[in-house]
Every structure is written in C-alpha cells, then in structure tokens.
Amino acid sequence: MRGLLLLLALAIGTSAFIAPAWGQRADQPLPAPSLRAPSDTALPPSVPDGGTKPELIVDLSSPRVSITSAFQGESLLLFGMFDPPGEIVVVVQGPPARETVLRKERFLGLWLNTGRMRFDDVPAYYFIAASAPLQRLLARGGGEILSLEDRLSTIRPVRQRTPAQMAEFRQGLVEVKRREDLYPANFGQVTVQAGRLFRADLPFPSRLPEGVYDVRTYLLRDGKIVAAVSRPLPVGKVGFSAELAGWAVAEGPLYGVGAIAMALALGWLGGAVMRRL
Amino acid sequence: MEIYLPIAEQSMNVFLLFALGGAAGLLAGMFGVGGGFLATPLLIFVGIPPAVAVASQANQVIANSVSSLQVQWRRGNVDLRMGLVLLLGGMIGSSAGVTVFTWLKAIGQIDFVIAVMYVILLSSIGLLMAFESLRTLWKRRRNPTGPRGKLHTHYLVHRLPWKMRFYKSKLYISAFLPIGLGFAIGILSAILGVGGGFVLVPAMIYILGMPTTVVIGTSNFQILFVAANVTFLQAVTNGTVDVVLALLLILGGVVGAPIGSRIAARLPGVVLRALMAVLVLAVAAELLFELLRTPLSPYSLGPREVLR
Numbered sequence: 001m002r003g004l005l006l007l008l009a010l011a012i013g014t015s016a017f018i019a020p021a022w023g024q025r026a027d028q029p030l031p032a033p034s035l036r037a038p039s040d041t042a043l044p045p046s047v048p049d050g051g052t053k054p055e056l057i058v059d060l061s062s063p064r065v066s067i068t069s070a071f072q073g074e075s076l077l078l079f080g081m082f083d084p085p086g087e088i089v090v091v092v093q094g095p096p097a098r099e100t101v102l103r104k105e106r107f108l109g110l111w112l113n114t115g116r117m118r119f120d121d122v123p124a125y126y127f128i129a130a131s132a133p134l135q136r137l138l139a140r141g142g143g144e145i146l147s148l149e150d151r152l153s154t155i156r157p158v159r160q161r162t163p164a165q166m167a168e169f170r171q172g173l174v175e176v177k178r179r180e181d182l183y184p185a186n187f188g189q190v191t192v193q194a195g196r197l198f199r200a201d202l203p204f205p206s207r208l209p210e211g212v213y214d215v216r217t218y219l220l221r222d223g224k225i226v227a228a229v230s231r232p233l234p235v236g237k238v239g240f241s242a243e244l245a246g247w248a249v250a251e252g253p254l255y256g257v258g259a260i261a262m263a264l265a266l267g268w269l270g271g272a273v274m275r276r277l
Numbered sequence: 278m279e280i281y282l283p284i285a286e287q288s289m290n291v292f293l294l295f296a297l298g299g300a301a302g303l304l305a306g307m308f309g310v311g312g313g314f315l316a317t318p319l320l321i322f323v324g325i326p327p328a329v330a331v332a333s334q335a336n337q338v339i340a341n342s343v344s345s346l347q348v349q350w351r352r353g354n355v356d357l358r359m360g361l362v363l364l365l366g367g368m369i370g371s372s373a374g375v376t377v378f379t380w381l382k383a384i385g386q387i388d389f390v391i392a393v394m395y396v397i398l399l400s401s402i403g404l405l406m407a408f409e410s411l412r413t414l415w416k417r418r419r420n421p422t423g424p425r426g427k428l429h430t431h432y433l434v435h436r437l438p439w440k441m442r443f444y445k446s447k448l449y450i451s452a453f454l455p456i457g458l459g460f461a462i463g464i465l466s467a468i469l470g471v472g473g474g475f476v477l478v479p480a481m482i483y484i485l486g487m488p489t490t491v492v493i494g495t496s497n498f499q500i501l502f503v504a505a506n507v508t509f510l511q512a513v514t515n516g517t518v519d520v521v522l523a524l525l526l527i528l529g530g531v532v533g534a535p536i537g538s539r540i541a542a543r544l545p546g547v548v549l550r551a552l553m554a555v556l557v558l559a560v561a562a563e564l565l566f567e568l569l570r571t572p573l574s575p576y577s578l579g580p581r582e583v584l585r
Contacts, residue, residue: 069521071281072288100579102385110568112389116579124581172576179574206281206288209581241283248284248516256512259520260505263339263527270531271344 055083056227058217065204065213065235067242073181073206076233079199082219086226088131088190088198089145089218092233094124094182095211098158101169101176117169118158124209126151126177129188129200143225145218148174148183181205210236284519285329291525293323298337298529305345305530306537308553311338311472311500315560316526318395327388329519331378331470332511336523338472338504341530342497349494356445356491359455360498366456367503370463375510378468382515385579392564394469399561402475406554413547446487446495454485459499467507472500475557 061077078090099122103115126148130137138145146154152170161169177183182205190200202215212232219227237245247255279288297319301312313334320330349355381387441452458480462473477496481487487495512518541549 067281069281069283070279070288072279095583098582100385100582102577102579104572104575104577110389110393111570111572111575113385113577116385169576172574173578175574175576176578206279207286209286211583237283241281244520245283248512248518252513252516253509255516255520256509256518259336259512259518259523260339260508262520263336263508263523264343264505266524266527266531267340267343268347270340270527270534271347274344274531274535275348 054227056217056219056229057081058215058229058231060202060215060231060233064233065208066239067208067210067235067237068239069241071206071241073208074204076202076204077199078202078215078217079197080217080229081196082198082227084195086219086221087137088192088200089134089137089220090127090129090188090190090200090202091145091214091216091218092125092127092202093151093214093216094126094209094235095213096121096123097209098122099173101173103169103172115169117161117165119155119170119173120158121155122173123151124211125182125204125213127184127188127202129190129202131190131192131198134187137220137223139223145220145225180207182207182209204235208235280521280525282325282329282519282522284333284517285325285522287324289323289325289522294522294525295529297323298526299533300529301337301526302341302530302533303537303540304533304553304556305341306534306539307541308475308537308549310474310478310553311341312530313338313341313471314395314399314469314475315556317391317470318560318564320522321388321391325522326517327391328378328382328515328517329522331391331468332508332515332517333519333522333526334470335466335504335507335511336518336520337526337530338466338470339501339508340527341534342472342474342501342504344531344534346494346497346501349497352494354491354494355498356443356487356495357498358441359443359446359448359485359487359491360495362441362452362455363459363462363495363499364502366459366461367463367466367499368459368506370460371467371503371506372463372510373460374464374467375507375514377464378511379514381468382580389568391469392568394465396561396565396568398465398469398476399557399564402479403554403557403561405479406550406557410547410551410554414551417547443487445491446485448486450485458484459503462499463503463506466500466503467510470507472504474500 058078058080061079065074065076082088098118098120100116100118102113104111105114107114128134128145128147134147138147152174155170157166157169174183178185181203184203188200188202190198192198212234215231215233217229217231218225236242247258278291280291280294281288297316300319301316304310304312304315316337317330317334320334321327325333346355378387381390439452440449442449458477462477465471465473465476474496477500478492481492481496482489508518544552
C-alpha cells in the first residue's frame with residue numbers, strides 16, 4: 001500500500017518534470033496551418049506588387065490567432081494607410097470545408113434530426129467590415145467583394161436538391177453560424193482617421209475552427225477596386241492545448257492510456273487523501 | 278475563470294466544471310453510484326458536444342470507481358469471481374457500444390439516441406426506486422420489525438445452463454446471467470458515458486440475488502475496467518476524450534465524494550433512496566422536456582470535414 005503510493009508520487013513527480021518541455025515547444029510554428037502560410041513570425045506589412053508607390057498598406061496587431069488554454073475568443077486590430085480618396089472594405093474568411101446541416105423535425109412528438117444536407121466550400125468564418133455602408137459600396141458591382149449572402153450563394157450542395165430546399169438549409173447554416181458568432185451578424189466598421197489612416201476590429205469567438213484564414217483589404221474608388229492586399233492569418237492551438245489535441249489525433253492509443261492512467265492515479269490518490277481528512 | 282478545452286474546442290468556466298464534478302462526486306458518496314447519469318446530461322446542457330461529454334465522463338468514472346474500490350477491497354466486499362464474469366460481458370458490451378456510438382455519430386443521430394436512452398433509463402429506474410422506498414416506508418409503519426424473508430427467490434432465469442458457484446455471493450447461478458448483465462451495462466457505459474452503477478446495483482440485488490454487502494464493491498470492480506475500456510476505445514476511434522475536462526470533473530469528484538458519504542451516514546437508507554429517486558426523475562423529466570419542446574432553432578451542424 002505504502003509502496004504503491006510512493007510509486008504514484010514518483011510518477012507524478014516525473015510528469016511534473018516533463019511538463020516544462022511542453023511549454024518550451026509551444027513556440028514552434030503551428031503544424032498544419034503553417035503549411036500554406038509563409039513563415040508568419042516576421043511578416044512585413046503587406047505591400048501589393050507592381051506599383052512603385054503603394055496605395056494601400058495593411059497590418060494586423062498579431063500575426064496569428066493562438067488558441068491557448070486561456071483562449072476565450074480574441075479581437076484582432078487591423079490597421080493601415082491608403083492614398084485618399086477612397087473607401088476601405090475588409091473581408092475575413094475562414095478555411096473552406098464541407099459542412100453538414102441537420103434539421104430537426106417533429107417525429108411522434110419528439111424533435112429529431114430527420115433532414116440533412118451537405119454543402120461544399122463553406123467558409124468556417126466570414127466577416128466583412130467597411131468604412132461606408134456596404135450596400136452603397138457594392139451597389140456598383142464591387143468585383144470580388146461578396147456580402148455574406150452572395151458568398152453563400154456560391155456554395156454547392158454535395159447532392160443536388162430543389163432550390164427551395166437548398167435555400168432553407170442555407171438559411172439554417174447561417175442561423176447556426178450566427179449563433180456561434182462565426183458569421184458576425186453586423187457589418188464591422190472600418191474607422192478612417194485623418195483621411196488616410198484606417199482601423200477595424202476583427203472579432204473571433206471562442207469556438208474558432210483551426211486553419212489559415214484569409215484577411216483581404218480592398219481600396220475602392222467609385223465602386224471599383226483599385227488596390228487589394230491579402231494576408232494569411234493562421235489560427236491554431238498552441239502550447240499545451242496543441243500538444244494534447246495533437247496527441248489525441250496522432251497517438252490515439254497512447255492518449256487513451258494516458259487518460260486512463262491520469263484517472264487511476266488521481267482517483268487513488270484522492271480516495272487515500274480525502275479519507276484521512 | 279475560463280479554460281480552453283482542447284478536444285471540445287471551446288472555452289468553459291473552470292468553476293462550473295469543477296462544481297459539476299463535485300455534484301457527481303457528492304452523489305457517488307451519498308448513494309454509492311457514479312453520478313455520471315447526472316453529470317453527462319448536465320455537461321451536454323452547458324454546451325459540451327455530446328460525443329465529448331460521454332467520452333470524457335467515462336474517463337472520470339475510472340477515478341470515481343477506483344477511489345471507492347479502494348475502500349471496498351480492503352473490507353473484503355468484492356466478489357472477484359462474480360466481478361470477472363460480469364467483466365467478460367462488460368468488455369464485449371462496451372466494445373460493441375463504442376462501435377454503435379461511432380455509427381450513430383456518423384449518421385447524425387447520436388444526440389437524440391443519448392437523450393432518449395437517458396429518459397427511458399432514468400424514468401424507469403426512478404419510478405422503481407420511488408415505489409420501492411414508498412413500499413418500505415409503508416411496511417415499516419404497519420409492521421416495524423417485519424418478517425424475515427427468504428434469502429432470495431428463484432425465477433425462471435435460474436434454470437439457465439452453465440451454472441457456476443459464486444462462494445462470496447452465496448449463489449449457484451448460470452454464468453449467462455452475469456455475462457448478459459455485464460454486456461448490457463457495457464453498452465450503456467459506452468453510449469451514455471455512465472459507469473452504470475445505478476442500473477447494475479439494483480440488477481445485482483434483484484435479478485442475481487446477490488447479498489447487498491458485496492454488491493457495491495463488485496459493481497465498482499466491473500465498472501472500473503469497463504470505463505477504462507470505453508475511454509480507450511473512444512480515444513482510439515472517435516478521439517473525443519477531453520482530458521482537461523475529465524481532470525476538472527475528477528478533481529471536483531474527489532472533493533465531493535467524502536462530503537456525500539458523510540451526509541449519507543446521517544440519513545436513513547429509505548430517505549436516501551427516496552431522495553435519489555426524486556433526483557433521477559427530475560433529470561429524466563428535464564431531458565424529456567428538451568425532446569418535446571419546440572427547439573429555438575431546428576438547425577444544427579454535423580462534423581466539419583476539411584477536404585485536403
């Protein structure tokens with residue numbers, strides 16, 4: 001009995017010793033998201049190619065969104081400068097994925113998921129901000145700038161359905177994403193100061209899917225895009241969270257055994273300690 | 278204080294989770310059952326995805342049963358032979374259960390099945406317990422001492438073949454009974470994330486006819502291994518065990534359990550069972566209400582598939 005307790009204490013001591021190693025590895029680049037993104041640690045403010053005199057300069061308050069153990073959502077500041085006159089529009093898109101929309105219907109008095117439709121190329125996150133009312137800016141075309149409705153009209157169902165059904169489920173998709181603040185309901189405000197400096201807050205909720213997000217800033221004159229700057233924004237777990245999630249995916253059996261060992265040790269210890277109190 | 282749960286992929290209040298674990302531990306201490314039947318629905322209710330809630334709760338059950346097994350083992354209240362036979366069924370049942378769970382998750386019906394199974398299970402157990410405690414109270418009022426009953430009654434099930442002797446339980450019954458019982462509990466454990474003590478304990482008393490002294494210890498023995506099996510299989514096949522979540526629940530449980538057993542020591546058994554019945558029925562009613570009422574939004578999202 002005493003021997004066993006001693007062993008346990010030893011095991012916990014060792015894990016406490018190993019723990020700092022997790023912390024040190026926290027600063028390594030993100031595994032999957034960094035594949036497509038250039039090394040994001042020292043990314044200079046993005047400057048469009050070609051023109052000798054940049055018309056639009058953009059930077060973010062942080063090169064990435066780090067999901068740590070204390071993450072509860074985050075607000076990033078996007079800021080920059082442009083050559084007046086003009087209006088600024090910012091579009092942030094999460095990585096596209098296939099989403100399954102489920103719909104509950106009443107069945108024998110109980111609400112149960114009976115309807116489902118899968119869509120391809122659904123952005124995980126979609127946020128748009130502008131320095132002037134968006135409808136007015138986009139009234140004259142707006143080129144590749146799409147409002148959420150327009151962006152979602154491009155998603156395709158995996159299996160073809162009637163247009164009415166598609167519209168219903170697309171509406172459902174927006175409803176759920178709104179609820180999770182992944183498609184913020186209101187257009188964000190881009191604030192312009194001194195006629196050429198601008199800033200906007202990009203709100204990211206706590207339930208944020210990982211991946212490389214695309215932050216695109218446009219300069220519009222007379223409803224036409226005259227300059228555009230695109231910046232990749234990697235979103236990923238770092239530190240202990242990343243370590244754990246990585247294990248859970250890559251080393252399922254090891255993770256399972258670890259979880260069991262933790263529960264056994266804590267249960268045993270807790271039982272022994274609390275009985276003595 | 279919020280903490281980010283890496284597998285559930287959302288942040289949640291630390292104290293809320295700790296309190297949930299504590300409540301489960303309190304029940305464990307008071308009634309000798311795991312408390313998972315209360316913790317899992319509550320976790321789902323506060324917004325943890327059901328698949329993660331169930332798998333992480335199974336992880337918590339391990340800790341819970343190992344601390345109570347410690348006590349029971351020392352008192353010699355574990356019928357090892359019976360425990361091993363139960364476990365044989367439990368391992369098969371929980372492995373089958375995880376497979377069913379994975380399939381239900383894939384077709385998008387896991388939330389519904391979890392809720393319906395909880396309603397059926399909790400309401401039947403709750404009603405049985407309520408009737409039983411009412412009857413005891415009634416009997417005691419009329420006849421305080423009560424006649425001594427038979428050790429156990431014999432039903433049709435006792436005629437099954439492949440009989441085994443269980444010395445500690447003073448039983449000579451077919452091994453199919455405990456194996457079948459273990460199998461059923463294993464399935465429950467895998468799909469609902471409960472240890473299953475609240476089903477197993479009455480079943481061992483009323484169906485197998487085991488003496489009450491060895492029931493708690495033996496059920497803890499079987500639950501420990503079945504929960505470990507579920508945790509392992511869920512981690513391997515679904516990757517839904519959130520150890521951060523489990524850790525908080527366990528810590529809460531460690532604090533709650535001794536408080537519960539202290540309360541239990543001061544209350545008579547009948548009152549305890551009546552309280553438990555009320556609690557179980559309340560959880561069942563809440564879950565049923567959730568199934569019947571028109572949801573705020575009929576839409577939800579299934580798992581996201583990133584195409585590479």
